[in-house]
Amino acid sequence: MDEQPSGPHRGPLRTVDVARESGYSLQQVRDLERLGVIPPAARSGNGYRSYAPVHVRALRAYRGLAVAVGPVEARRMLPELWTATLTEAASAVGALHVRLAREREEALRAQQALEAVRAEADTAGIERDGDAMTITELAGALGVRPSTLRFWEQEGLLAPERVTSLRARRYGPSDIGAARIVAALRSAGYGVPAVRELLGTLHRPAGLEETRRVLRARLDRIAVRTVALIRAGSDVAAVVTTGREPPTGTGPTDVV
Structure with missing residues (x-):
């Protein structure tokens, strides 16, 4: 089961909401979740999927990486990125650049x-x-x-x-x-x-x-792919850092 009753709502996103905001079809959203391309959705007690804005960013990241390096490599890479540390994710995207x-x-x-x-x-x-x-x-x-x-x-x-x-x-x-x-x-x-x-x-x-x-x-x-990768990098960073403590460093943190 995927859809909660339609109508005005606040809070968690339905599959249809994620599809509309990401530009993918309902089936594509489900398939990409099944493949691990986007993080797993939460499930309510009655089995409905419950998404968050981070899932929309994840789908945008996939779209950008698919343009930059091809859909096959993007599908292989993203499941690893969602569980990677920020350093590991930055290194992987940097290697593509x-x-x-x-x-x-x-x-x-x-x-x-x-x-x-x-x-x-x-x-x-x-x-x-x-x-x-x-x-x-x-x-x-x-x-x-x-x-x-x-x-x-x-x-x-x-x-x-x-x-x-x-x-x-x-x-x-x-x-x-x-x-x-x-x-x-x-x-x-x-x-x-x-x-x-x-x-x-x-x-x-x-x-x-x-x-x-x-x-x-x-x-x-190559220029089109590079721009797509720049955009995807921003979305990857948003997903990887969601719900995590910000990384600490030893250097200056303030810019005057």
Whole structure:
């Protein structure tokens, strides 16, 4: 049983009230509670659910995190946050900000690499050994596994030089730039065939402009996700601190 008799009321919120204030349907509110995405509702003696404003904040937190990191990860993360300490919750949300910042930085570097495509012909053959990277170094710079770079090579997206008697891979500046573009396009959701097609047209005006458009759209999407995460962080803090003693610190607490 979910609903108390309708009509004007004060105090505890009904499922319908929470649904109206959060923008979710009645069934979605029940499902998200069952999954632990929002804290459990109180139950009256006759079995009716009784919610509080904190449940509305919890649903808003879920909406923001779902935009920022996807609904699957948001559903996994939130049940842990509701029982976490304030420090643990702040650390978890902070890690998401770091991830988005890294995605933005990589998209910006991909943009820079894209613009360097124009000058590639002028700088061909002038690459210095100090500018090159090993597969391990490049994988670390991109935040992917070396096996991912090998896969991209197998799919024709990258063509590093092979050096030494062990045929080790060597990525020069142009290879590094291509890898950054591939990483950004893959993160934007482009499949291998689409990435291969875009890379093949980079030296043509139409292909260059299309890839520019894709990378601009990726940066715009990261901005939307970042704003959603900022909003979600406020709601997460409200839920985590509800009913708890405020944290104590050793530093100054007053701002003059």
